Amino acid sequence: xxxxxxxxxxxxxxxxxxxxxxxxxxxxxxxxxxxxxxxxxxxxxxxxxxxxxxxxxxxxxxxxxxxxxxxxxxxxxxxxxxxxxxxxxxxxxxxxxxxxxxxxxxxxxxxxxxxxxxxxxxxxxxxxxxxxxxxxxxxxxxxxxxxxxxxxxxxxxxxxxxxxxxxxxxxxxxxxxxxxxxxxxxxxxx
Numbered sequence: 108x109x110x111x112x113x114x115x116x117x118x119x120x121x122x123x124x125x126x127x128x129x130x131x132x133x134x135x136x137x138x139x140x141x142x143x144x145x146x147x148x149x150x151x152x153x154x155x156x157x158x159x160x161x162x163x164x165x166x167x168x169x170x171x172x173x174x175x176x177x178x179x180x181x182x183x184x185x186x187x188x189x190x191x192x193x194x195x196x197x198x199x200x201x202x203x204x205x206x207x208x209x210x211x212x213x214x215x216x217x218x219x220x221x222x223x224x225x226x227x228x229x230x231x232x233x234x235x236x237x238x239x240x241x242x243x244x245x246x247x248x249x250x251x252x253x254x255x256x257x258x259x260x261x262x263x264x265x266x267x268x269x270x271x272x273x274x275x276x277x278x279x280x281x282x283x284x285x286x287x288x289x290x291x292x293x294x295x296x297x
Contacts, residue, residue, distance in 0.1 A: 144290035148226030158194035173254035204236035231261035
């Protein structure tokens with residue numbers, strides 16, 4: 108049997124733990140809200156075609172895994188373009204990749220139509236830098252994270268301030284998280 112004092116102490120501890128859990132949840136929810144993944148545009152339709160334009164079966168596999176990740180979110184459907192069909196997004200790799208910003212692990216170039224309420228994406232090409240990814244010993248999963256990030260740009264997402272987001276500017280470790288899903292939903296359901 109527990110004494111009155113022990114029961115009272117347990118009640119106080121339980122109240123403190125519950126209060127701290129509620130406080131922590133509020134902070135986490137607030138941090139997630141403040142670091143939402145932004146978007147800059149979207150495709151006209153949620154079914155978007157792609158083609159993989161690389162002779163490397165390894166990089167074809169990396170791109171295939173990244174496509175599966177975005178398809179599993181359930182907002183857009185990335186479908187391989189049929190032979191001879193023009194694809195919306197081209198997924199490729201390059202021996203090297205440099206821009207004005209320097210050498211990048213991946214890069215996405217896109218064309219869009221400026222509209223009054225949003226931008227409509229009309230084409231995109233996402234490229235992975237094979238030499239940089241090899242030089243810094245990216246694993247296949249880390250390369251898939253970079254490919255997922257680049258497809259995110261091709262779908263209209265911008266860089267996130269959250270290190271947990273696949274859209275964080277320089278992280279090979281993150282994959283699609285909740286804020287990325289919400290950003291994609293917001294971009295395609297308005």
